[in-house]
Amino acid sequence: MSKKEYLIEKGLFSITLLMVLIICLVVTFVVIEAIPAFDYYGVFNFIFNTNWAPDNNQFGIFPMIVGSIVITAIALIIAVPLSLFCAIFLEEIASVRLKNYFMPIIQTLAGIPSVIYGFFGLTLIAPIIRNVFGGSGFSILTASIVLALMITPTIISLSQDAIKSVPNYYREASLGLGSTQWQCIKSIIFPVALPGIITAIILGIARAIGETLAILMLAGNVSSMPSSIISPIRTLTSNIALEMGYATEIHYNALFATAIILFIVIMCLMIVSTYVQNKCALKEVI
Structure with a gap:
């Protein structure tokens, strides 16, 4: 493998790794921001409750x-x-x-x-x-x-x-x-x-x-x-x-x-x- 091909391979690998890292960071950020809602209202209530009224702290989706x-x-x-x-x-x-x-x-x-x-x-x-x-x-x-x-x-x-x-x-x-x-x-x-x-x-x-x-x-x-x-x-x-x-x-x-x-x-x-x-x-x- 020539030096040019080696650099291209490593560059493509780095770009792929960067994209995976960005996706993981996005998912991690969303999960961290969502945890307080699950702790406050409960995962089951959040998913299966039918009432969405933020003014009354009701968050059923x-x-x-x-x-x-x-x-x-x-x-x-x-x-x-x-x-x-x-x-x-x-x-x-x-x-x-x-x-x-x-x-x-x-x-x-x-x-x-x-x-x-x-x-x-x-x-x-x-x-x-x-x-x-x-x-x-x-x-x-x-x-x-x-x-x-x-x-x-x-x-x-x-x-x-x-x-x-x-x-x-x-x-x-x-x-x-x-x-x-x-x-x-x-x-x-x-x-x-x-x-x-x-x-x-x-x-x-x-x-x-x-x-x-x-x-x-x-x-x-x-x-x-x-x-x-x-x-x-x-x-x-x-x-x-x-x-x-x-x-x-x-x-x-x-x-x-x-x-x-x-x-x-x-x-x-x-x-x-x-x-x-x-x-x-x-x-x-x-």
Whole structure:
């Protein structure tokens, strides 16, 4: 190994080590700031109590946990089928000209700031929900629809890359045995690309559950248990964004504790998704 290669290797290692250290410092800082809230209110009460009233020293975040999970789940139910069908169409069915026309549009949608999606939902989706279902229009359903629009371009792009990575001889062998194009896609291409598609969905989950501004504008921000999908709700991220500017003392620590719970929820989702991905990859190898 030359001296130049040695220096490059050590430099890359140092940068990687620095990033790990920064992440550990951030997590440590959040945990230290959250401990007083857990000591004061109790971990169980903090997670499962349904009353969030900082003026009365009530810090129950269970409705916000439910809100974050429900909004993310509904957004995925809407976004995943649309994204997968679009990715399959663009990569396996559409002509090169049509593909080159649509891909820049999808990539542009992925780069639009969340505040723009929030304004779109505010002026178009919320009035429609209000006129059709009643209520204020600021609800779980409104936030979920806009969130689905936000994560769809990411899932499409990554799913398309996964489908593109399937070797061509898989397609040729399937079609050579008499399969139709749809049979080839359903039985060969999709199962082989499934680990990559699951990775795309994982990133969609991470984007959805961590979204703040658009949800802040559309979900209604009511810290109580929802009774239906047209009820307003507050998520973990929007709760932190709304109250961090004026929180003091134990209220301030409770917001850091909310961040810890958000981190744990994301980690649990990632662990489950990674397990499913590894099972799919193992099945493919077998």
